[in-house]
Amino acid sequence: MSAARVPCRWLVVVCAVLSLVPSIALAQQAQQTQQPGFKPEYGQAGKDVVWVPTAHALVEKMLDLAKVTPNDYLIDLGSGDGPIVIGAAKRGVRALGIEYNPDMVELSKRNAEAAGVADKATFMKADIFETDFSKATVITMFLLPQLNLKLRPQLLDLKPGTRIVSNTFTMDDWSPDDTARAAEECETWCLALLWIVPAKVAGTWKMPNGELTLTQQFQMLSGSLTGTNGPLTVENGKMKGTEIEFGVNGVRYRGTVNGDSMSGTFDDASGKPQPWKAERVK
Numbered sequence: 001m002s003a004a005r006v007p008c009r010w011l012v013v014v015c016a017v018l019s020l021v022p023s024i025a026l027a028q029q030a031q032q033t034q035q036p037g038f039k040p041e042y043g044q045a046g047k048d049v050v051w052v053p054t055a056h057a058l059v060e061k062m063l064d065l066a067k068v069t070p071n072d073y074l075i076d077l078g079s080g081d082g083p084i085v086i087g088a089a090k091r092g093v094r095a096l097g098i099e100y101n102p103d104m105v106e107l108s109k110r111n112a113e114a115a116g117v118a119d120k121a122t123f124m125k126a127d128i129f130e131t132d133f134s135k136a137t138v139i140t141m142f143l144l145p146q147l148n149l150k151l152r153p154q155l156l157d158l159k160p161g162t163r164i165v166s167n168t169f170t171m172d173d174w175s176p177d178d179t180a181r182a183a184e185e186c187e188t189w190c191l192a193l194l195w196i197v198p199a200k201v202a203g204t205w206k207m208p209n210g211e212l213t214l215t216q217q218f219q220m221l222s223g224s225l226t227g228t229n230g231p232l233t234v235e236n237g238k239m240k241g242t243e244i245e246f247g248v249n250g251v252r253y254r255g256t257v258n259g260d261s262m263s264g265t266f267d268d269a270s271g272k273p274q275p276w277k278a279e280r281v282k
């Protein structure tokens with residue numbers, strides 16, 4: 001049927017329906033953002049992962065594992081109804097929850113009010129994959145292994161020493177620095193995993209006794225020290241944030257990395273601590 005032959009009454013119906021479309025869209029939007037009695041359902045759909053809350057016992061384990069203090073700024077990626085952010089705020093920590101579902105955001109704000117920590121616990125409606133969380137000193141998350149992996153480059157670029165704690169899910173071949181399990185009052189999802197963002201030390205460093213070449217795989221270090229005795233292998237090298245530790249020829253070097261320099265002590269043959277330092281060459 002050609003447009004010219006569409007009966008007039010059909011045009012009236014079509015126009016009436018089309019005029020309703022914007023108001024239906026507005027009503028849906030209002031529903032998305034205004035549900036005062038909103039109650040989340042365990043396992044309900046979320047943008048990239050469903051909602052399941054972290055058990056209170058594990059929240060406490062995660063905060064203990066990260067050793068949070070009131071000097072920290074914690075950001076929970078995908079904050080749900082806010083248990084981790086509120087738990088941190090109760091310890092005096094400034095904390096932010098980033099959550100995609102606006103009803104969850106409003107609910108978590110009400111929960112923070114009810115817990116008396118709304119001054120420390122804040123929440124924003126945003127997509128974790130489009131939000132800058134680089135100001136955090138502690139990151140928490142209960143996502144999925146593939147989401148952790150997608151976030152990994154950004155997490156590795158956080159300030160060295162930033163602690164990342166995940167409920168249950170791993171970070172592929174980036175092994176955790178520590179783990180803790182909530183043994184009581186937790187039935188499922190009871191494992192906390194901690195990573196400490198390592199300072200980037202791969203490259204060549206000049207030491208008084210030779211040239212240190214380091215290769216870095218996350219927090220693990222290998223390499224060699226080339227001095228008068230020829231190349232000696234770097235053994236059991238490890239980063240913990242800005243702290244570095246490695247062995248060469250049975251001597252254990254411990255120190256702190258500060259940008260392009262590092263320094264610390266090693267024990268000499270009599271067990272007496274001696275200072276060492278290194279400067280980055282490239």
Ligand SMILES: C[S@@+](CC[C@H](N)C(=O)[O-])C[C@H]1O[C@@H](n2cnc3c(N)ncnc32)[C@H](O)[C@@H]1O
Pocket residue numbers: 045046047048049050051052053054076077078079080081082083084098099100101104126127128129141142143167
């Ligand atoms: C498993 S729940 C964890 C909630 C909270 N962190 C906790 O531990 O109780 C994951 C949350 O991430 C939210 N989410 C999913 N994809 C997201 C995204 N791209 N940006 C922000 N939040 C997201 C979901 O709506 C859900 O509330």
